[in-house]
Amino acid sequence: MTLAKPRRRVPRLLVQLLPALTGVGMIIGWEAICLSLSADQRFLLPSPAEVGRAFVEKGPALWSAAMATGGGALIGFGLAVTLSFLIALFLSLSPLVRASFYPYLMILQMTPIIVIAPILILWVGPGLKSVVIITFLICFFPMVVNTTQGLISTDRNLVDFFRMCKASRWQEITLLRVPSALPYFFTGLRIGATLAPIGAIVGDYIAGNSAGGQGGLGFLTIIYSSQFQMGALFATAAVGCLLGFIFVAGVIALSWLALHKWHDSFSRSDA
């Protein structure tokens, strides 16, 4: 009995290396563009080498700025998660409650942060407090919306079952509605996680003094752009991007912990 020839599969290792290979290709392309610029135009695009040098030279400043911004983002995000959950619970109580309060939440969301920020600074003072509030405002709304939706979308049959067992309102909320809402909750969290670092950077761009110590990434942006340090500016952007990745990865890890055993979003295709 002859065995069928195994199909040629792309080696696993190669697949995992693909993004890295593309990255290297892009850096080479980038360097090529820089070399093609005339001396006068060179300021427009710092070369990979310049950005790398900026990382090295400004390393300590970038690190402490990332810590400051990350810290502000974490606190603002944490506050947003907690408060959005509580407010979602409140909103899920009845359609009347939702009808009464939703419009005001939307107004809060629609007001541009750039306009709120100076008012905020006047009331609260610049520094970490303002940064935290700005971060909070930016990521709060999507979390409330998603969690509320989750809490009111509980399977009707399950609700009937709980009622039939004469479960108390509290039992219904803690044992049924909240666990059932978890997938929605984490969706909101993932959206918030991408917004929080942005919020913190905008926050310390406007309100400065991110953690009472050195400024954050937004602060550095002002400095480097006013001083025309393009390489450092690119490096700052890269650090901001990395911060965003870390936040999202953290939320994905949390959602894996909570959901992987039972939710379809984590099912393997051959399960």
Next chain:
Amino acid sequence: MRLPGPVPLLVAGLLAALAGGCSKPAPPSLPETSTPALALPTKIRFKTDWYPQAEHGGFYQAMAKGYYKDANLDVDILQGGPGVTVPQLMLSGQCDVAMGRSDDIIVWSQQNLPFMIVAVYMEHDPQALMLHEEDSAKTFADLDHRTIMLNVGVHWMDYLEQKYHITLQAIPMNYGIAQFLSDKTFIQQCFVTNEPYYVLKSGGHPRTLMLAEAGYNPYRVIFTTKGFVRDHPEAVRKFIAASLKGWDEFMNGDPSPAKAIIARRNEHMTDDFMNFSIKAMREQHITAGRPEIGERFGLMTRPRMQEQVDILTKLKVMPAPVPLDNFVRFDLLPPDLQASAQ
């Protein structure tokens, strides 16, 4: 090694468009011809750093009295404002000549940006710190651990820290005085000719500490790009001469033509405010400096430029000093000022 044209132009154009907004840069002025009588007026877009105000007075005076037109120059004075980034606009072709501060241009030129200082229109930068009258700090040395609202990234903050061995905290500038008025311990960066007026009008009692007194002493300059100077040296020379004449008249003669333009272009500018600014410019020796130490209006000297280069190098803002000829030209000044330049 150059790649073929389209790629770098596309990238540069894209970035320039992003940097300078979406308006197309004006086509470059024609290089000067050899027969002045038949030459078209040279277009110069001159960018200021704020809304029209008395601190720009000399230029508006020159415009009002027709000095630019007499010199065959078609000058547009473009106003600036908060968040307007003058150097980026110049590099992306949105303006040709602008006002600035010599310390900034020294630092940019060290980064190989193609700027060139061509004249001085204020002997001393009016930048100062504004405190409340009753604030316990009386001198710069008393400012240890204080928080100052300023344009983040200014070099004078490091300078003050280094010189007086103090630590300062910075918060970003928002160009208002609301926080100053509500907090008696607030300190912010200001122009002596400007913010104190608003505070006084609101019933406050401001006091100022001029940075020049601490030894941080840049010029307020007229600057452009090396390319523009290379292509239009005569136009630049005439622009300088007309502007300096306008300033002379604005400070020492009748400034009402300039004031009229300023008032028309800036509805928040009152005559009272402009008089305050002009008075401050005189009393603090901003435009003309101190004659007793040899300063005069429009004077630009090598020693003073070198002094600033040295300060910035010592502050480690630049890894190495930059030669003066990289960023300043003295040969476009009116003849009487050129002699004093050395």
Next chain:
Amino acid sequence: MTSESLVPIVELAGVDKRYGDGPLILDQVSFTAKRGDFVSLIGPSGCGKSTVLKLVSGLNPISGGRIVVDGVEPSKAVEKLAFVFQEPTLLPWHNVVHNVELPLRLHGTDAAQRTELAKRALALVGLADRMDYYPRQLSGGQKMRVSIARALSVSPRILLLDEPFGALDEMTRDHLNEELLAIRQQLGWTAFFVTHSVAEAVFLSNRIIVMSANPGRIYSEIPVSLAYPRTEETRQSPEYQKLVAEVSKILRSVERLKA
């Protein structure tokens, strides 16, 4: 038949039901079930058979008449009742044993005791070895068994089942019917069973109630005197098949009424 089995356990007397100002869903529904009965409710769509179950369970209030469940009104009879839905309605974030424990947990039973009771119920439905599985790892039939085990865990006196096997294939369904009767043999609860399948109704029950629609009324009651225990063989018997034919005929005439 002992005297105990003649004791009425569920009594409906002149029950009316409407939702708000809506039309009458149930009109003067009356019957009495005795302890140990297996009562099937069949009828055309919209005749209110599921509603009857919900009223008996206390989930919804009646609009008129009276219901007595083991001597008290339905909302006070919670511990004696258990409901099995059309869908398994398991909590996806709990494993099998925690799902089965749920009613006990809601009643306040302590952890050790409820795990024990849950395990026993699972043994009854033959799923003791799947205790730690999550619902998404189970087949449709297995999930329904877990749902039944959950109902059994509270040792109910009355079991209410609303078309529990409707979504399953015929073989699984027949199998589960037999299992259900076997468990009833052991535990002796009274059952109310709503179904669309005449064959199922005849196989399981000792009484079949046929309802008509618009509004829901009892049209006819048919006793089923096949002997328990009933097995696969029962399905082959001529008696059974005759009954199925008769009941189907009655059902058809009820459906014609609607037209």
